[in-house]
Amino acid sequence: MTTAIALPQEGLRRAAGRFRALGPAGMASAVVLLIALVAAVFGPMLAPHDPNLPNLSLAFVGPTGGHPLGFDFQGRDVLSRLLAGAQSSLLGPLLVVAMAMAAGVLLAVVSAWRGGALDAGVSSVLDIVFAFPGILLAVLATAVFGAGLTAASIALAVAYMPYVARVIRGAALRERARPYVAALEVQGVSATAICTRHLVPNLVPLIVAQSTIMFGYAMVDLAAISFLGLGVQPPAANWGVMISENQTGIPQGYPLPALLAGICIVVVVIAVNVLGERLFERA
Amino acid sequence: MPSVTKSGQTRPQDPADDGAPVLEVTGLRKEFGDLVAVDNVSLRLPAGRSLAIVGESGSGKTTVARMLVGLERPTAGTIVVCGQDRSRPSRSARTRRRRGRQVQIVFQDPYTSLDPRQSAESAIAEVLRLHQRTAPGDRARRVAELTELVGLDARQARALPRGLSGGQRQRVAIARALAAEPRVLILDESVAALDVSIQAQVLNTLADIRDRTGVSYVLISHDLAVVRQLTDDAIVLRRGQVVEQGPTSSVLDHPQHEYTQLLRASVPRPGWKPVRRPGVAAGTP
Amino acid sequence: MTDPAPAVTAVAAETEAALLSVTGLTVRLSVDGRMQPVLREVSLAVRAGEAVGLVGESGSGKSMTARAVDRLLPDGAEVEGSIRFDGADVRGLRGQDLRRYRQQVAMIFQDPRAHVNPVRRIGDFMTEALRTNQRAGSSEALGRAADMLDQVGIDNPGKRLRQYPHELSGGMLQRVMIATALLTRPRLLLADEPTTALDVTTQSEVMAILDELRREYSLAMLFITHDLELAAAVCDRTAVMYAGQIVETRESRLLHEDPLHPYTSALAAARPDIERAARRLNAIPGRPLSAFEAPADECAFAPRCPHAAEPCRAGLPPLIELAGGVTRCVRAEELRGRLGVSIDA
Numbered sequence: 001m002t003t004a005i006a007l008p009q010e011g012l013r014r015a016a017g018r019f020r021a022l023g024p025a026g027m028a029s030a031v032v033l034l035i036a037l038v039a040a041v042f043g044p045m046l047a048p049h050d051p052n053l054p055n056l057s058l059a060f061v062g063p064t065g066g067h068p069l070g071f072d073f074q075g076r077d078v079l080s081r082l083l084a085g086a087q088s089s090l091l092g093p094l095l096v097v098a099m100a101m102a103a104g105v106l107l108a109v110v111s112a113w114r115g116g117a118l119d120a121g122v123s124s125v126l127d128i129v130f131a132f133p134g135i136l137l138a139v140l141a142t143a144v145f146g147a148g149l150t151a152a153s154i155a156l157a158v159a160y161m162p163y164v165a166r167v168i169r170g171a172a173l174r175e176r177a178r179p180y181v182a183a184l185e186v187q188g189v190s191a192t193a194i195c196t197r198h199l200v201p202n203l204v205p206l207i208v209a210q211s212t213i214m215f216g217y218a219m220v221d222l223a224a225i226s227f228l229g230l231g232v233q234p235p236a237a238n239w240g241v242m243i244s245e246n247q248t249g250i251p252q253g254y255p256l257p258a259l260l261a262g263i264c265i266v267v268v269v270i271a272v273n274v275l276g277e278r279l280f281e282r283a
Numbered sequence: 284m285p286s287v288t289k290s291g292q293t294r295p296q297d298p299a300d301d302g303a304p305v306l307e308v309t310g311l312r313k314e315f316g317d318l319v320a321v322d323n324v325s326l327r328l329p330a331g332r333s334l335a336i337v338g339e340s341g342s343g344k345t346t347v348a349r350m351l352v353g354l355e356r357p358t359a360g361t362i363v364v365c366g367q368d369r370s371r372p373s374r375s376a377r378t379r380r381r382r383g384r385q386v387q388i389v390f391q392d393p394y395t396s397l398d399p400r401q402s403a404e405s406a407i408a409e410v411l412r413l414h415q416r417t418a419p420g421d422r423a424r425r426v427a428e429l430t431e432l433v434g435l436d437a438r439q440a441r442a443l444p445r446g447l448s449g450g451q452r453q454r455v456a457i458a459r460a461l462a463a464e465p466r467v468l469i470l471d472e473s474v475a476a477l478d479v480s481i482q483a484q485v486l487n488t489l490a491d492i493r494d495r496t497g498v499s500y501v502l503i504s505h506d507l508a509v510v511r512q513l514t515d516d517a518i519v520l521r522r523g524q525v526v527e528q529g530p531t532s533s534v535l536d537h538p539q540h541e542y543t544q545l546l547r548a549s550v551p552r553p554g555w556k557p558v559r560r561p562g563v564a565a566g567t568p
Numbered sequence: 569m570t571d572p573a574p575a576v577t578a579v580a581a582e583t584e585a586a587l588l589s590v591t592g593l594t595v596r597l598s599v600d601g602r603m604q605p606v607l608r609e610v611s612l613a614v615r616a617g618e619a620v621g622l623v624g625e626s627g628s629g630k631s632m633t634a635r636a637v638d639r640l641l642p643d644g645a646e647v648e649g650s651i652r653f654d655g656a657d658v659r660g661l662r663g664q665d666l667r668r669y670r671q672q673v674a675m676i677f678q679d680p681r682a683h684v685n686p687v688r689r690i691g692d693f694m695t696e697a698l699r700t701n702q703r704a705g706s707s708e709a710l711g712r713a714a715d716m717l718d719q720v721g722i723d724n725p726g727k728r729l730r731q732y733p734h735e736l737s738g739g740m741l742q743r744v745m746i747a748t749a750l751l752t753r754p755r756l757l758l759a760d761e762p763t764t765a766l767d768v769t770t771q772s773e774v775m776a777i778l779d780e781l782r783r784e785y786s787l788a789m790l791f792i793t794h795d796l797e798l799a800a801a802v803c804d805r806t807a808v809m810y811a812g813q814i815v816e817t818r819e820s821r822l823l824h825e826d827p828l829h830p831y832t833s834a835l836a837a838a839r840p841d842i843e844r845a846a847r848r849l850n851a852i853p854g855r856p857l858s859a860f861e862a863p864a865d866e867c868a869f870a871p872r873c874p875h876a877a878e879p880c881r882a883g884l885p886p887l888i889e890l891a892g893g894v895t896r897c898v899r900a901e902e903l904r905g906r907l908g909v910s911i912d913a
Binding site: 339340448449450478479480481482483484486487490505507508509511512532535545546547548549550551552553554555556557558559 | 625626721738767768769770771772773774775776777779780794795796797798800801802821824834835838839840841842843844845846848849850851852853855856872
Binding site: 179188189197198201 | 384463
């Protein structure tokens with residue numbers, strides 16, 4: 001146990017070892033996510049052209065020298081829009097996952113710890129929320145609170161939360177029954193301290209694995225909401241919006257912009273899921 | 284069964300039984316729904332002495348242990364430790380910690396008794412932080428003392444549980460319990476899961492700890508040889524009730540109740556022949 | 569590793585008439601990504617109708633030996649040496665022959681609940697082998713199962729056959745397992761810690777039933793346990809395992825007063841005595857090693873042995889025949905008489 005004084009080279013070597021342990025599919029997924037992350041942070045800066053500058057004379061024009069991915073229905077540069085759209089496309093699902101996880105873990109741990117009537121009550125409320133399809137709830141929310149990423153994300157988080165709570169509650173109950181938890185109770189350690197310092201940290205591998213799987217669902221659902229025009233509002237760039245606005249190209253025999261946005265979504269979702277699965281295997 | 288000492292009686296004939304008891308239990312009862320797990324159990328533990336609670340599965344011995352440390356709430360009866368009643372759950376964090384400094388427990392399974400993410404040192408230090416306001420330097424010294432007391436070396440003290448054997452993990456659990464400097468340590472089948480050669484080491488260590496700290500043990504066990512080795516007094520539980528109690532040597536050498544006699548006769552030893560008891564087999568559902 | 573030849577010759581004589589004879593059995597498994605030994609040159613014989621105890625601490629290889637005999641080793645295990653049952657090579661058995669072998673060699677385990685299907689009735693579980701292998705009719709099979717339940721001391725067998733495993737206590741379920749194992753009329757019973765999870769009074773009961781039926785059906789038994797006292801009490805002979813090796817095989821009644829290996833005597837002395845409290849237990853320093861942790865080119869017990877000397881570290885000791893037993897201690901002859909149990913030394 002020399003982690004504290006590990007040399008930077010050793011840290012690198014350990015990281016490289018962990019990376020290799022992911023296997024070929026896992027390594028590819030990690031690279032994809034790294035690229036997506038860079039696009040999300042630096043996308044607008046990396047974009048070679050203004051993603052929002054229309055030029056209708058170039059609408060649905062194929063790839064050219066300075067525009068390797070061609071132009072969209074308004075003649076905007078597709079590569080630049082993909083890069084600029086990465087941010088909202090990834091941020092939305094991230095928000096959903098963060099909110100659903102925070103609320104779900106809190107609810108699961110509290111109800112697993114207290115048990116009894118509280119646990120039973122929480123479980124039945126969750127069962128009711130469980131019955132609502134996430135996307136329906138999100139559409140309802142945007143109808144009430146107005147279209148936009150925030151309302152849709154919150155609604156999706158509410159819909160996803162029962163999934164999280166159910167899985168984590170089961171794990172929390174198993175952890176709660178372990179004698180080390182009883183030993184801490186006998187010492188007089190408060191319930192909050194036991195949960196935050198011992199119980200939840202031991203659930204982290206499961207929480208991480210759940211998050212990655214949920215991220216994929218959230219990304220597809222949010223893209224669908226944006227496609228329906230209820231999420232991110234045009235002309236802002238977003239992969240879901242790009243599929244929606246370029247669908248007219250498909251009957252015209254020019255599906256490339258919609259297809260590229262779709263590929264971005266699919267590739268990121270697969271990468272996150274593969275990585276989540278690898279992490280869960282090790283959890 | 285006229286010869287059985289009734290629960291609740293003190294034993295004035297006991298020479299060591301002069302000081303105030305460190306633990307006194309009267310009329311303890313626990314019901315789970317319709318099932319009476321513990322029924323009118325009384326016991327008395329003088330300071331510095333060790334008591335065995337002997338029984339098989341379903342005897343209620345583990346339920347008694349859990350009530351003693353406050354993990355279960357008694358249906359009826361009183362538990363008094365160091366003159367303070369602890370029959371009801373504590374309201375305040377201070378009371379909880381004070382109770383933690385009176386009675387501690389070591390469980391059976393060394394593999395689930397420790398937080399897998401915590402080294403021995405860190406687990407002990409956490410308990411010390413909880414109970415005492417000491418400078419970090421003093422705390423480190425106390426951690427070293429405790430790991431040394433239970434026979435762990437410096438490498439083992441820094442290792443995570445997965446890097447330790449079953450016996451070493453159980454030593455960590457004992458050190459963590461002792462960190463609160465309890466007056467009573469409950470050993471709930473704490474050596475039952477250990478290999479024979481390791482069990483002997485841990486039993487020797489427990490004897491040393493008692494000599495050095497004056498802690499009293501309550502040993503919950505089905506193993507009469509371990510009971511003989513570690514305790515002064517014993518009570519025998521069957522289906523939640525005390526069927527026999529007295530000094531360990533007389534309970535084992537001259538068992539009065541037929542159940543104690545049966546327990547004693549069931550222990551394999553050289554020349555032992557297993558016996559089949561017709562009719563007893565039908566007892567379980 | 570040293571030449572296994574002396575080990576083989578030492579036990580050759582007694583394996584002649586044996587029902588089961590294991591000779592020079594070495595098993596390697598993948599541990600941490602490398603092939604490492606879990607058994608080393610295990611030689612063992614069980615005669616028809618004889619009960620042999622196999623005693624050891626965790627990692628000693630006692631369960632692995634039983635699994636090798638029942639051909640239940642994990643995939644990828646490397647096996648050397650021979651296992652013969654009634655003269656036939658067990659390692660070469662395939663298909664129909666292997667099934668027939670397994671009917672003659674029954675196995676019972678520590679945790680009976682893990683070895684029954686919880687959603688099937690006791691009757692279905694018990695008669696499955698009879699109906700599929702021996703083509704017995706359903707009512708005939710149930711009749712035989714009821715008889716057998718009666719013999720293991722379970723009353724009202726007809727009712728029990730209709731019950732589910734969760735309705736039975738652990739001790740009763742273990743009796744069901746014994747009855748099931750005996751239904752196919754096996755000749756050898758492999759019992760892997762069958763009473764470890766049971767209460768002592770139930771253990772006594774189950775062992776008595778096992779003993780009685782074993783004699784009635786002239787069934788041989790390999791009884792695996794961590795409890796030296798129990799093995800010595802119920803078995804004709806007892807083999808003691810340490811670090812994947814058999815270090816001593818001895819008539820059970822001689823095991824305590826005249827052991828041939830320091831580990832046997834150390835194990836007996838470490839156990840607290842129910843008759844009297846020792847001032848200090850004779851603990852064995854260190855911890856039990858598994859085969860791949862123990863030194864390969866010297867006595868595996870030498871690092872923990874109070875009698876270890878120069879010759880113990882000269883090489884892996886061969887099996888030596890001595891006083892009717894077999895030991896893997898090079899100093900056995902010289903130490904004999906000094907190893908007997910002496911409590912409160």
